[in-house]
Amino acid sequence: MIQKETFSLSDLLKQIPVKVVSGQISPLVRINGIAFDSRTVEPGNLFVALVGENSDGHRFIDAAVERGAVAILGMRADVHCEAPYLQVDDTRSALAHLSAALQGFPARQLTVIGVTGTDGKTTTSNLIYQILIAAGIRAGMISTVNAVIGDQVVDTGFHVTTPEAPDVQRYLRQMVDAGLTHVVLETTSHGLIQHRVTGCEYDIAVVTNVTHEHLDYHRTYENYLAAKGRLFEMLSETVEKPAGNIRLGVLNRDDRSFDYLNGLPIPRRSTYSLSQGADLYAEGVRHSPAGLEFIAVGREFKVPVACRLVGNFNISNCLAALSATVLGLGIDPQTAARGIAALPGVPGRMEIIDLGQNFTAIVDFAHTPNGLTRALETARDLTAKRVIAVFGSAGLRDRQKRHMMAEISAQMADISILTAEDPRTESLDGILAEMGAAATARGGAEGKTFYRIPDRGEAIRMAVNLAQPGDLVIACGKGHEQSMCFGTQEYAWDDRTAMRAALAERLRIAGPEMPFLPTRGKS
Numbered sequence: 001m002i003q004k005e006t007f008s009l010s011d012l013l014k015q016i017p018v019k020v021v022s023g024q025i026s027p028l029v030r031i032n033g034i035a036f037d038s039r040t041v042e043p044g045n046l047f048v049a050l051v052g053e054n055s056d057g058h059r060f061i062d063a064a065v066e067r068g069a070v071a072i073l074g075m076r077a078d079v080h081c082e083a084p085y086l087q088v089d090d091t092r093s094a095l096a097h098l099s100a101a102l103q104g105f106p107a108r109q110l111t112v113i114g115v116t117g118t119d120g121k122t123t124t125s126n127l128i129y130q131i132l133i134a135a136g137i138r139a140g141m142i143s144t145v146n147a148v149i150g151d152q153v154v155d156t157g158f159h160v161t162t163p164e165a166p167d168v169q170r171y172l173r174q175m176v177d178a179g180l181t182h183v184v185l186e187t188t189s190h191g192l193i194q195h196r197v198t199g200c201e202y203d204i205a206v207v208t209n210v211t212h213e214h215l216d217y218h219r220t221y222e223n224y225l226a227a228k229g230r231l232f233e234m235l236s237e238t239v240e241k242p243a244g245n246i247r248l249g250v251l252n253r254d255d256r257s258f259d260y261l262n263g264l265p266i267p268r269r270s271t272y273s274l275s276q277g278a279d280l281y282a283e284g285v286r287h288s289p290a291g292l293e294f295i296a297v298g299r300e301f302k303v304p305v306a307c308r309l310v311g312n313f314n315i316s317n318c319l320a321a322l323s324a325t326v327l328g329l330g331i332d333p334q335t336a337a338r339g340i341a342a343l344p345g346v347p348g349r350m351e352i353i354d355l356g357q358n359f360t361a362i363v364d365f366a367h368t369p370n371g372l373t374r375a376l377e378t379a380r381d382l383t384a385k386r387v388i389a390v391f392g393s394a395g396l397r398d399r400q401k402r403h404m405m406a407e408i409s410a411q412m413a414d415i416s417i418l419t420a421e422d423p424r425t426e427s428l429d430g431i432l433a434e435m436g437a438a439a440t441a442r443g444g445a446e447g448k449t450f451y452r453i454p455d456r457g458e459a460i461r462m463a464v465n466l467a468q469p470g471d472l473v474i475a476c477g478k479g480h481e482q483s484m485c486f487g488t489q490e491y492a493w494d495d496r497t498a499m500r501a502a503l504a505e506r507l508r509i510a511g512p513e514m515p516f517l518p519t520r521g522k523s
């Protein structure tokens with residue numbers, strides 16, 4: 001058996017800013033890894049007790065010791081356990097700093113570009129990544145879809161965008177070991193608040209937009225904005241790096257977040273906008289179903305940009321990516337434009353599914369009120385005929401969203417088909433009833449302009465069967481995702497497969513089978 005490398009816990013603690021409240025750890029205590037979930041502890045690990053929304057990690061200390069934890073970090077004073085215990089002021093922060101130390105502070109050897117925002121993080125991260133690759137830079141990326149470490153593509157798990165700190169730091173280590181020099185890190189508000197990205201030593205911080213989302217967790221828009229703002233505040237905390245001090249914040253002048261973020265003490269800033277007045281803006285915009293074209297105008301350059309993505313919002317995403325790379329890293333604008341042109345599309349984002357039908361079928365990941373608005377605006381631009389939208393709203397998450405999204409679709413789509421989107425342990429019929437009431441309040445008529453179809457496969461099939469030549473069918477909210485959560489169980493699900501199955505059935509050609517969900521037969 002291969003022996004895992006071990007580290008002196010007290011040596012690691014000496015290298016990081018962790019406030020010890022009480023207790024001491026002997027220099028002889030050595031750890032071979034860090035776990036924050038008692039169920040995943042391996043012999044020789046340090047167990048860090050986190051206080052969560054549902055349970056308190058301190059309750060599982062005995063279970064962690066039983067599984068072989070050799071030391072414990074917690075925040076409570078009254079802990080008695082059979083392993084050395086250290087009380088610190090904040091275990092989430094300690095977990096992140098220790099994870100960075102355990103991996104030899106990999107972020108200090110990389111140029112780190114963080115992308116935050118409600119919508120557009122994955123797209124903008126992919127655009128930046130493509131630009132870095134076009135410039136010949138050895139880059140990695142951690143995004144909702146996956147982690148790209150050189151030639152290796154790692155699935156980062158169900159529904160989580162920013163992985164937990166030990167995983168983030170492990171991926172960064174692997175990137176350094178693979179000879180990469182830059183990383184694009186999709187950074188969520190949960191990731192910032194929960195210290196998953198503490199120790200990431202950001203050089204460039206980019207925001208796409210901050211609109212209504214996750215208010216179940218953050219409670220108010222102001223708290224949510226402040227969480228996003230942390231990314232920009234962290235720029236001043238970044239260590240000096242051999243590649244120089246970049247410390248650039250990239251801000252969207254067109255967004256509601258601008259005034260707040262612009263008021264933060266950001267070392268260096270750059271702004272972008274769809275219109276004049278920002279450091280980088282777009283002019284001469286042209287849209288087509290094949291993509292978009294515009295001229296990016298900076299203070300010292302003007303470059304034509306062609307992109308295979310569709311929708312005005314993707315111009316903003318391109319400008320954000322150009323700001324980070326051209327203004328932040330000094331990449332030549334023409335090279336950056338080549339990188340943007342090279343992006344074939346992002347899986348599940350305005351992805352066109354074409355089986356030869358005489359209408360347009362799209363799978364998109366819009367799952368916020370703003371995202372849905374932008375997606376339906378783009379759908380409108382792509383057809384002069386009807387827009388048929390299929391979407392739902394997640395259970396056990398921000399409840400206001402379901403009302404807002406049903407209202408938006410009632411106003412913007414010709415037909416809305418309300419369906420399942422990860423109901424979790426909530427009643428799907430209850431969620432759809434709330435959405436139906438909101439649609440009705442905005443003038444929707446059930447059975448005419450909107451339908452409630454709990455089974456998502458049936459909903460997509462119905463949209464496809466309702467489509468007439470030239471119409472546009474768009475399924476929003478699941479994008480690239482590979483599963484859907486009912487109760488506490490994940491069921492294999494892919495909207496793109498479902499759309500292909502429905503299209504093939506209608507065209508009477510061979511195609512995949514409609515995936516199964518536990519709602520089958522309920523509609």
Ligand SMILES: CC(=O)N[C@H]1[C@@H](OP(=O)(O)OP(=O)(O)OC[C@H]2O[C@@H](n3ccc(=O)[nH]c3=O)[C@H](O)[C@@H]2O)O[C@H](CO)[C@@H](O)[C@@H]1O[C@H](C)C(=O)N[C@@H](C)C(=O)N[C@H](CCC(=O)O)C(=O)O
Binds near residue numbers: 057
């Ligand atoms: C809502 C939320 O943020 N939840 C996060 C939170 O979980 P929690 O507060 O419910 O934890 P808990 O269940 O109360 O448990 C507390 C602690 O006890 C531990 N425990 C629990 C049980 C046990 O037997 N033993 C044990 O040790 C848990 O591992 C945990 O450390 O703390 C956990 C540990 O850090 C996270 O893994 C978990 O993220 C879950 C997976 C999640 O779904 N997060 C989503 C909402 C999320 O983070 N999303 C963002 C935004 C995405 C976007 O913008 O689109 C993301 O970055 O993905």
Ligand SMILES: Nc1ncnc2c1ncn2[C@@H]1O[C@H](COP(=O)(O)OP(=O)(O)OP(=O)(O)O)[C@@H](O)[C@H]1O
Binds near residue numbers: 122123161350
């Ligand atoms: N700049 C933008 N403004 C508004 N909506 C956008 C923008 N960019 C993308 N969208 C919409 O949001 C959806 C998700 O895009 P993307 O995956 O890039 O965002 P994200 O922030 O990474 O989402 P998540 O946080 O869930 O991973 C897209 O399918 C599109 O409908």
